[in-house]
Amino acid sequence: MQSDLVLRVAGESGEGVITIGETLCKIAAREGIHIVTFRTFPAEIKGGSCMIQVRLSERRIPYHGEGVDFLVCLNQDAVDENLPDLKEHGVLLCEAECDLPEKNPGWTAYKVPFDRIATREIGSRISKNIVVLGALSHLLSLPKETIEKFISEKFARKGKTVLDHNLDALQRGFDFARSHLAKKDSYRLPKGSGRKRLLMTGNEAIAIGATAAGMRYFFGYPITPASEIMEWLAAHLPKMGGVVLQTEDEISAICSVAGASWAGGKSMTSTSGPGLSLMSETIGLLSMAEIPAVIVDSQRGGPSTGMPTKTEQSDLLLALYGSHGDATRVVMAPTSVSDSLRVTALAFAVAEKYQLPVIMLVDQALSARLETVDRETVERLPQGSRSCASPADGAPFVRYQLGGSAVSPAALPGTQGGEHMVTGMEHDERGNFACDEETHTAMTVKRFRKLAAIESDPLVAEFCTRLGDENSEVGIVTWGSSAGPVEEALAIAKGLGISAQAIIPRILNPLPHQELKTFFGKVKRVIVPELNFVGQLATLLRSTYRIPTIGLTKVKGVPLAPSEIVEKIVEAESTLNARSTRAYGRAG
Amino acid sequence: MYNILFNRHIGLNPHSLLLPEPVRDVGDYGAIATTGLTSGHQGCVGCGMVSGTNQVLRALKLSGKHVVASIGTGCNEVITTQNTSCWGEVSVDHNNFPNTAATLSGNIAALKALAQAGGVSPESIVNVGIAGDGGTYDIGLQALLAWIARGENGVYVCLNNQAYMNTGVQGSGATPYGTDTTTTPFGKAIRGNQRTPQYLLDLALAAGAPYVAAACPLWHRDLMIKAQKAAAIEGPCVLEVYSVCPEGWKSDTDVFHEITELALETRSWILYEAERERDTNTVLFTLNYLAKKYLPISDYLRLQERFAGMRDFPEMVRRAQEIIEARWSFWRPVMEANGIEWKEEARAI
Numbered sequence: 001m002q003s004d005l006v007l008r009v010a011g012e013s014g015e016g017v018i019t020i021g022e023t024l025c026k027i028a029a030r031e032g033i034h035i036v037t038f039r040t041f042p043a044e045i046k047g048g049s050c051m052i053q054v055r056l057s058e059r060r061i062p063y064h065g066e067g068v069d070f071l072v073c074l075n076q077d078a079v080d081e082n083l084p085d086l087k088e089h090g091v092l093l094c095e096a097e098c099d100l101p102e103k104n105p106g107w108t109a110y111k112v113p114f115d116r117i118a119t120r121e122i123g124s125r126i127s128k129n130i131v132v133l134g135a136l137s138h139l140l141s142l143p144k145e146t147i148e149k150f151i152s153e154k155f156a157r158k159g160k161t162v163l164d165h166n167l168d169a170l171q172r173g174f175d176f177a178r179s180h181l182a183k184k185d186s187y188r189l190p191k192g193s194g195r196k197r198l199l200m201t202g203n204e205a206i207a208i209g210a211t212a213a214g215m216r217y218f219f220g221y222p223i224t225p226a227s228e229i230m231e232w233l234a235a236h237l238p239k240m241g242g243v244v245l246q247t248e249d250e251i252s253a254i255c256s257v258a259g260a261s262w263a264g265g266k267s268m269t270s271t272s273g274p275g276l277s278l279m280s281e282t283i284g285l286l287s288m289a290e291i292p293a294v295i296v297d298s299q300r301g302g303p304s305t306g307m308p309t310k311t312e313q314s315d316l317l318l319a320l321y322g323s324h325g326d327a328t329r330v331v332m333a334p335t336s337v338s339d340s341l342r343v344t345a346l347a348f349a350v351a352e353k354y355q356l357p358v359i360m361l362v363d364q365a366l367s368a369r370l371e372t373v374d375r376e377t378v379e380r381l382p383q384g385s386r387s388c389a390s391p392a393d394g395a396p397f398v399r400y401q402l403g404g405s406a407v408s409p410a411a412l413p414g415t416q417g418g419e420h421m422v423t424g425m426e427h428d429e430r431g432n433f434a435c436d437e438e439t440h441t442a443m444t445v446k447r448f449r450k451l452a453a454i455e456s457d458p459l460v461a462e463f464c465t466r467l468g469d470e471n472s473e474v475g476i477v478t479w480g481s482s483a484g485p486v487e488e489a490l491a492i493a494k495g496l497g498i499s500a501q502a503i504i505p506r507i508l509n510p511l512p513h514q515e516l517k518t519f520f521g522k523v524k525r526v527i528v529p530e531l532n533f534v535g536q537l538a539t540l541l542r543s544t545y546r547i548p549t550i551g552l553t554k555v556k557g558v559p560l561a562p563s564e565i566v567e568k569i570v571e572a573e574s575t576l577n578a579r580s581t582r583a584y585g586r587a588g
Numbered sequence: 589m590y591n592i593l594f595n596r597h598i599g600l601n602p603h604s605l606l607l608p609e610p611v612r613d614v615g616d617y618g619a620i621a622t623t624g625l626t627s628g629h630q631g632c633v634g635c636g637m638v639s640g641t642n643q644v645l646r647a648l649k650l651s652g653k654h655v656v657a658s659i660g661t662g663c664n665e666v667i668t669t670q671n672t673s674c675w676g677e678v679s680v681d682h683n684n685f686p687n688t689a690a691t692l693s694g695n696i697a698a699l700k701a702l703a704q705a706g707g708v709s710p711e712s713i714v715n716v717g718i719a720g721d722g723g724t725y726d727i728g729l730q731a732l733l734a735w736i737a738r739g740e741n742g743v744y745v746c747l748n749n750q751a752y753m754n755t756g757v758q759g760s761g762a763t764p765y766g767t768d769t770t771t772t773p774f775g776k777a778i779r780g781n782q783r784t785p786q787y788l789l790d791l792a793l794a795a796g797a798p799y800v801a802a803a804c805p806l807w808h809r810d811l812m813i814k815a816q817k818a819a820a821i822e823g824p825c826v827l828e829v830y831s832v833c834p835e836g837w838k839s840d841t842d843v844f845h846e847i848t849e850l851a852l853e854t855r856s857w858i859l860y861e862a863e864r865e866r867d868t869n870t871v872l873f874t875l876n877y878l879a880k881k882y883l884p885i886s887d888y889l890r891l892q893e894r895f896a897g898m899r900d901f902p903e904m905v906r907r908a909q910e911i912i913e914a915r916w917s918f919w920r921p922v923m924e925a926n927g928i929e930w931k932e933e934a935r936a937i
Contacts, residue, residue: 045666045754046632046835221727222758222771231758231770238777246759246771249686249727274685304684305661 003058003190005140006065009132010051010082011074013042016129019154020072021052022370023133027146028056029199029372031192036336036484037370038064038559041309049077054370058190062336062487064369066561070140070187072132073098074114091185093135108185110139110177117172127169134173139181140189144174197372202362203228205337205373206296207236209344210268212381215294216242217267219256221249221275224308225364226298229270250275254282257293262422264386264412266348270296273315274305276322276359283357284323287447289422290400290408292351292358292386294344299363301557310557311365313480314532319359320509320540328447330358330454331509332463335483337371342381343506349384349459354407354450361508363531365559366481382459386410391417398429402442406449451510464512466519468501469494474572475523476502477516477549479537482529482560489565500569508537511544520547525572527552529565590793590864595874596925602813604821605863605872606798611816612650617808622649628671634841636832636848637664637747639805641718644745644827645678647815653714657681658695660688660728662720663754663833664747686727689735689744692717696740714819715742722752725761725786736795736824743818744826746788749833757836761786764856765908766898769836774897779904784911788828793862793871798823801861804830806848810859810876821863830857838893847891853881854888855916875922882931885909 007024011017018039025035034057042048055065067087073079073094086092088106096113112135118128130151137144147170155163200208207229210218218237220230234244243260247253253269260267271279276297286293299315301307319331330350334343340362351358389409391397399420401408411418421431426443428434454460468476468490478486483504493500503519505512520526528538529552538549552568554560595601602610614620624642631638641664648655655678659665665682668674683691696715703710717735719728724746732744751769752758759772763781768774772781789800799821803811811829818825832848834841851857859877864870885908889895898904923930 043666043670044630045663047630222722222752222755224755227755227758227770231756231773234771235773235775238775244771248725248729248761278686305665305682 004061004065005056005070005187005190006053006068007056007070007072008051008053008068008082008085009072009074010049010078012077013044013048013050014046015074016126017050017074018052020129020132020136021054023147023150024054024056024136024142025199025370026150027142028054028189028192029197030146031143031189032195032197033057033190033192033372034060034197035199035370035372036061036064038365039368041368043309049081051078051082056190058192062484063562066563072136074128074132091139091187093132093139110135110181112173112176112181114173117176118169121172122165122169124165124169127165130166130169131173134170134175135177135181137170138174138177139183140187142189144170198375198378199370199372200337201228201368201370202337202340202366203298203368204232205340206270206344206360206362207232208378209341209381210294210348211237211240211242212341212378213266213345213348213383215266215268215348216240217257217260217265218242218244219247219253219260219267219269220244221247221253221271223250223272223275225300225367226270226272226275226296228367229296229298250278251282254279254293254295257295258282258286258289258291261291261293262289262413266292266352268294268296270298272298272300272308273302273318276315276318280318280322281324283329283359284325284327285424286357287323287327287329288424288426290355290447291422292355294347294351295357295359296344297359297361298367299361301555307557309364311363311481311559312531312555312557313361313363313482314536314555315361316479316508316532316536317539319361326444326448328356328451329509330354330356330451330507331361332358332507333361333480334366334506335481335504337366337369338373338377339506340366341373341377343463345381345383346460346463346506349382350454352386353384353459354454355386355410356447356450361480363481384459388412389415389418391415393417396430399431400427400429400443400446402429402446406446406453454507455510455513460507460512463506464515465504466501467504469499470501470522472499472501473522473524473576474498474500474527474569475519475525476500476527476529476565476569477519477537477541478502478504478529479508482531485560485562486529486565488562489569492562492566493569496566496570498569498573500573508540511540516541516545520545524576525550527565527568527572529560529568531555531560591868591870593870593872594922594925595872596922598875598878598922598926600810600813601861601874601876604799604817605865606821607817611813611820613809614647614650614812615809620646620812622646623676625668625674626676628674629668630670631667632835632841634832634834634844635663635667636805636830636844637720637749638667640745640747640811640829640831641668643805643808643811644716644718644815644829647812648714648716648743648819650812650816651714651819653712654679656695656713656715658683658688658691658715658717660717660719660723661685662723662747663749664718664720666754685723687731688717688719688723688728689731692742692744693735693738693740696742716819717742717744719744719746720753721746721748721750721762722760724748725788729791732826733791733795736792736797736826738824739796740824741822742824743815744824745815746826746828747831748788748828749831749836750785751833751836753833753836762788765911766904767894768897769894779901780897789826789862792826793864797826797864798866799825799861799863800827802828802830802857802859804848804852804857804859806845807859807877814861817861836894838896839891843891850883850888850891852877853879853883854885855879855882855912856885856888858915875919878928885912
């Protein structure tokens with residue numbers, strides 16, 4: 001039995017494609033199987049083609065899989081679009097009416113009249129996806145009782161008739177497959193550990209991570225692909241005594257965060273690139289006034305309105321440099337769903353401890369993907385809190401103290417003796433407007449000293465990981481969700497007998513200089529895979545460390561494929577012994 | 589502030605204080621010579637916005653002028669930009685979410701300058717801005733009010749489907765009280781949208797718009813008269829169009845007609861217009877449709893599952909009715925002038 005199964009369900013939006021995929025995920029999570037999914041969204045509001053790919057495995061997996069083992073197609077368009085991705089000995093389960101190409105490289109095809117069973121036998125066309133689940137449950141030996149339980153939960157609120165239709169659909173799909181389809185392939189559901197795993201999307205992980213970190217004040221504005229963060233919080237935060245306020249635009253959202261955070265509450269907003277552009281001015285204010293804030297940017301294809309439902313990692317330079325003046329901020333990027341939980345909590349810990357804005361970059365693919373998460377992840381999240389002052393009676397409160405630590409204790413508004421003004425103007429220690437030479441220099445240095453302190457804070461120590469063979473001279477630096485395909489590519493390259501290593505910083509500002517310098521000192525080639533056109537991380541690395549990089553960029557709206565990275569590794573490895581192979585790391 | 593005058597006449601009104609001649613009443617829809625949105629748009633089945641845009645464009649083209657549209661991000665943009673040929677002979681500029689009206693300003697300003705240089709004739713062009721309720725009530729409000737305050741000549745159309753539909757049904761400033769949306773979910777702690785919607789046309793009038801009107805595509809003659817007036821009257825005119833949305837209102841796709849009728853009969857949506865005479869600082873209000881049945885709001889809540897939660901809470905239904913009655917009381921002088929019995933409250937809820 002195989003330990004790993006890549007299954008894809010494709011059809012038209014509205015046919016219940018996603019329900020099939022999600023039900024499989026729920027079953028698998030309960031069995032203790034590891035899951036990573038990838039799904040596409042149509043650009044249309046209703047209709048248009050969509051698919052969900054689920055990779056199920058006995059071991060932890062970093063990526064949703066490149067070729068498809070088991071393809072489920074609900075209509076002819078789905079067959080035409082997805083068949084090229086089916087592996088040579090894969091399985092196709094499709095609508096009986098579909099035409100298949102005459103040339104078959106070796107795959108197994110099963111045809112089931114899903115439409116006819118749903119429309120004629122059950123009398124409910126929309127139950128077609130449940131018929132598909134029934135057939136799948138026979139072919140993959142899924143626990144049928146568990147599916148029945150999920151269906152009961154899902155349709156209980158819609159009344160008995162609807163529930164009965166769906167249970168009937170499941171049975172009929174199962175029966176048809178059992179009596180008409182002789183199992184000719186060996187694919188089964190991989191074996192699980194039996195330990196239930198949590199199942200969540202990247203957006204849910206961010207919302208859960210934020211609430212676990214103590215965030216109770218959320219301000220946001222609808223935007224694809226980040227809206228689900230606000231939606232999850234709107235449904236759950238009020239029960240925890242928190243507040244979700246939908247503002248009239250992103251400028252208002254970030255300014256409300258500034259207000260709530262100054263008042264002492266852990267506050268956050270989430271948006272996508274267009275929203276982060278609008279928030280840029282206030283990032284400068286948060287930096288200047290030293291107010292903690294967490295800003296999540298789920299990146300999508302840009303610039304401008306761009307491709308709202310497609311993924312891209314093209315906001316890094318905006319996150320690093322957006323806003324005028326020397327504005328300090330921390331930029332973080334989690335690599336997976338479980339990583340999103342941890343990094344969100346870290347974002348709050350750092351924002352509160354250092355009193356500055358933290359921008360966390362995820363992307364559409366990571367926001368939307370479902371992944372299993374170990375329960376322990378939720379229990380071991382980084383913690384950090386704001387240093388608060390106990391103002392002395394009589395003495396005026398000094399909010400921005402110079403000398404000593406770069407972080408000065410804050411007094412919350414309303415604290416007796418702690419009255420003060422926070423301001424976007426340059427100011428002296430007490431918050432008075434000051435534009436003399438010494439003050440602006442001293443305050444700028446104070447704000448930037450925080451970044452230096454963060455770099456060496458034990459809080460962030462485990463947030464830069466090394467992968468692969470530490471002696472290899474082929475190096476990869478990547479960020480965010482591109483870490484998944486990179487990890488997969490390292491394993492594939494190893495199988496080919498080629499060694500490579502990678503470093504993945506979760507904090508991109510301030511960069512983990514010590515780790516990166518050590519890394520560059522060891523490798524002779526640096527490949528930088530990322531999902532943007534100009535190579536934004538590569539640009540940062542080149543300007544910071546003065547090293548040559550090999551770019552691997554892609555702007556197709558979908559994640560990098562491991563094979564694309566392997567190709568670059570092979571290419572870089574083959575040039576290792578060519579001329580001018582100097583070690584990196586002397587500069588920086 | 590302004591003086592208020594009421595038009596005793598109730599119904600279709602092609603006349604205007606501000607125009608020397610009445611505009612055309614187009615009559616039967618099939619007989620209209622102009623085209624609006626043509627085939628190829630990707631609106632959902634039963635979408636009211638498609639009809640709204642269609643009728644606005646057809647009305648504007650009656651003047652024989654070239655329509656230049658500035659459209660904001662939103663459903664209308666999403667469904668008409670994958671196949672731009674659906675706009676026919678209209679020139680379209682899609683800009684950002686916040687600034688439909690600002691782009692409209694740019695269009696108008698450049699047109700004036702080009703006209704002075706002898707490039708184009710402003711008489712041959714009608715400028716229209718089209719945005720949704722999110723792009724108007726929320727993120728685009730500043731640009732809209734500033735555009736009105738500048739007194740520029742053009743038409744601004746708000747296609748109001750009462751929430752952010754293309755991003756997945758989040759509440760907006762135009763979302764009715766009690767509505768279940770993804771950001772105002774109907775739950776135990778909070779029962780749907782707790783806010784009373786803003787009234788766009790009140791804001792536009794206060795900002796100085798010479799003409800504002802509320803319309804619905806079901807009454808195409810009224811809508812098309814209003815669009816023509818908005819184009820003909822000098823200055824920044826605002827038209828708000830009720831836009832049925834089966835996807836976000838969780839209604840069947842074939843009850844466009846029924847839902848609109850219920851909106852009018854329950855007075856959830858009032859067809860009216862207001863025109864401002866600058867010299868006397870007087871605003872003349874005209875009611876363009878009188879509810880025949882005075883149905884209670886509970887009837888309007890029936891066909892739309894977005895209201896499913898609040899139906900079970902009589903105090904919420906009562907509150908929704910109060911919001912309507914408070915608004916409706918404005919029209920009392922017109923009822924009295926016409927000898928129509930003033931009903932203090934709609935039929936028992």
